[in-house]
Amino acid sequence: CRVWTNVGDLGQDHSGQTVLVRGRVHTVRGKGSLGFLVVREAGHTVQCVAAVKENVVSKGMIKYVGKLNKESIVDVEGVVVVPPKPVEGTSQPVELHVSKIYCISKAAVQLPINLEDAARSELDLQKGEQEGIQYVRVGQDTRLNNRVIDLRTPANQAIFRIQCQVSALFRQALLDENFVELHTPKLIAGASEGGSSVFKLDYKGQPACLAQSPQLHKQMAICADFGRVFEIGPVFRAEDSFTHRHLCEFTGLDFEMEIKEHYFEVLDVLEKVFLTIFDGLNTKCAKQLEAINEQYPFEPLKYLPQTLRLTFAEGVAILKEAGIEVDPMADFNTETEKTLGKLVKERYKTDFYVLHRYPSGIRPFYTMPCWDDKSYSNSFDVFIRGEEIISGAQRIHDPELLTKRATECGIDVKSLTTYIDSFRYGAPPHGGAGVGLERVVMLFCALNNIRKTSLFPRDPQRLAP
Numbered sequence: 484c485r486v487w488t489n490v491g492d493l494g495q496d497h498s499g500q501t502v503l504v505r506g507r508v509h510t511v512r513g514k515g516s517l518g519f520l521v522v523r524e525a526g527h528t529v530q531c532v533a534a535v536k537e538n539v540v541s542k543g544m545i546k547y548v549g550k551l552n553k554e555s556i557v558d559v560e561g562v563v564v565v566p567p568k569p570v571e572g573t574s575q576p577v578e579l580h581v582s583k584i585y586c587i588s589k590a591a592v593q594l595p596i597n598l599e600d601a602a603r604s605e606l607d608l609q610k611g612e613q614e615g616i617q618y619v620r621v622g623q624d625t626r627l628n629n630r631v632i633d634l635r636t637p638a639n640q641a642i643f644r645i646q647c648q649v650s651a652l653f654r655q656a657l658l659d660e661n662f663v664e665l666h667t668p669k670l671i672a673g674a675s676e677g678g679s680s681v682f683k684l685d686y687k688g689q690p691a692c693l694a695q696s697p698q699l700h701k702q703m704a705i706c707a708d709f710g711r712v713f714e715i716g717p718v719f720r721a722e723d724s725f726t727h728r729h730l731c732e733f734t735g736l737d738f739e740m741e742i743k744e745h746y747f748e749v750l751d752v753l754e755k756v757f758l759t760i761f762d763g764l765n766t767k768c769a770k771q772l773e774a775i776n777e778q779y780p781f782e783p784l785k786y787l788p789q790t791l792r793l794t795f796a797e798g799v800a801i802l803k804e805a806g807i808e809v810d811p812m813a814d815f816n817t818e819t820e821k822t823l824g825k826l827v828k829e830r831y832k833t834d835f836y837v838l839h840r841y842p843s844g845i846r847p848f849y850t851m852p853c854w855d856d857k858s859y860s861n862s863f864d865v866f867i868r869g870e871e872i873i874s875g876a877q878r879i880h881d882p883e884l885l886t887k888r889a890t891e892c893g894i895d896v897k898s899l900t901t902y903i904d905s906f907r908y909g910a911p912p913h914g915g916a917g918v919g920l921e922r923v924v925m926l927f928c929a930l931n932n933i934r935k936t937s938l939f940p941r942d943p944q945r946l947a948p
């Protein structure tokens with residue numbers, strides 16, 4: 484009898500059995516009385532050999548095999564044979580001696596991207612150049628225009644499996660800490676993070692926005708006595724500039740929690756969650772990390788068992804010691820953040836650290852000022868390799884102070900009425916944070932562009948595919 488088998492499961496213990504596999508035509512060549520077909524499924528590959536055999540394989544079938552287009556989907560029936568030595572370029576230790584082949588779905592003769600080209604590393608491209616081989620270099624736009632094929636490369640398959648693990652580990656770590664997963668609306672009446680980067684739309688005659696974050700509603704859930712909440716969902720930002728780390732739609736991992744005394748309670752949870760994520764990725768995703776490393780080599784993330792916390796002022800001082808003068812009350816620019824990342828790594832041997840107690844003037848209106856000096860705030864950003872992945876803070880839970888801060892920041896308080904009113908019925912002290920999922924994966928794997936970690940990226944110039 485024949486048995487459906489996954490290509491990745493094919494092993495020597497199947498020797499002599501007739502199996503049926505379904506996969507893509509990875510490579511193919513057929514001439515005369517022999518046809519060789521490498522079938523790929525879920526990143527695994529097996530060589531299938533079709534040899535002319537009376538009443539089983541005809542010459543016509545070899546011709547048919549030779550004409551199969553790469554990336555077509557085929558069903559192959561064959562006997563599992565252990566070859567004298569492993570077949571080069573395939574993942575499985577066996578090959579299939581073909582008795583039947585059916586083409587289930589034919590791919591176009593000319594693909595917009597050749598998968599082998601898309602999977603080549605920079606190092607291989609350079610080696611090729613030195614050896615006089617003209618490999619095709621697949622540019623970012625070509626990849627993104629043909630993302631369905633681009634996503635089939637081993638590195639891309641790995642990136643999105645890692646992304647899946649980051650959200651799974653985030654969810655589980657917070658559930659273990661008694662957080663409740665909620666879903667806040669994405670169609671809202673006003674901006675939640677300030678006006679400039681908001682997508683405006685018409686909501687049945689009323690002006691509306693796409694949520695720039697779940698900020699207002701996650702805080703309102705705290706006012707509604709949920710105690711500890713989190714959400715994994717889409718976040719929309721009408722970013723104008725085309726940078727390596729900004730998308731117009733990304734996935735936010737947000738949480739919010741009551742606190743008793745100090746915003747460090749939020750950091751304690753955050754750091755625990757992120758140690759779980761990093762450890763989890765290193766243990767559960769070793770194969771995926773290896774696949775990414777093959778195409779985009781990177782240094783593994785260095786992190787400490789106890790996350791380093793520096794105040795913003797300490798960050799300013801580290802920069803000053805290195806001869807970089809910055810305004811101590813202004814936000815660091817991208818280059819300065821990266822430089823600080825390098826200095827922190829040299830001094831503390833970590834790529835992952837927290838900067839807290841930011842100047843109030845550079846934080847959103849809802850951020851709680853420090854009790855001892857109002858020009859600073861109970862807020863923090865978290866960095867990987869000198870780039871921001873998380874922002875968070877203790878929030879103002881006094882409606883009068885909230886109104887005052889919103890007004891000072893030039894925000895139309897009317898658009899915040901229902902939010903501010905939530906604090907008039909008794910509101911516990913609370914804080915939380917927002918994480919950019921695509922940035923976490925990009926920076927964990929030291930990838931150079933956030934578009935690599937977004938399935939179908941949306942940036943100021945791209946709305947398709």
Ligand code: ATP
Pocket residue numbers: 724725726729814815816817871874
């Ligand atoms: P968020 O906007 O969510 O707080 P972010 O990582 O996008 O986080 P910003 O606060 O927007 O960071 O910006 C941080 C710094 O990065 C800014 O001080 C600015 O110098 C720099 N920056 C932001 N956007 C751009 C851009 N489009 N091009 C170059 N630099 C930018």
Ligand code: AMO
Pocket residue numbers: 676695696698720722728729730731732733735737738871872873874875876915916917918919920921922933
């Ligand atoms: P913030 O605006 O800093 O904070 O956003 C939180 C995190 O989201 C990610 N991020 C982005 N990722 C991709 N493209 C973008 N355009 C983009 N903008 C931001 C970053 C950033 O650290 N409400 C607060 C969070 C809070 O305080 O709870 C907020 O939205 O990783």
